[in-house]
Amino acid sequence: MEPVFCGRIGPDNEVCMDITGHPGFHSAAGIGGLCWGDGDGEAGS
Ligand SMILES: [Zn+2]
Numbered sequence: 869m870e871p872v873f874c875g876r877i878g879p880d881n882e883v884c885m886d887i888t889g890h891p892g893f894h895s896a897a898g899i900g901g902l903c904w905g906d907g908d909g910e911a912g913s
Pocket of ligand 1: 890
């Protein structure tokens, strides 16, 4: 089975390990659990 994760790159080059299409903030796996984004679409100002 392939891992299906968001894969969004964060401000600290972290990769979101949450599931694809997850609601809310992106979050990286590992120590600290960095979170980023506003969880509301992909529109960057
Ligand atoms: Zn994400």
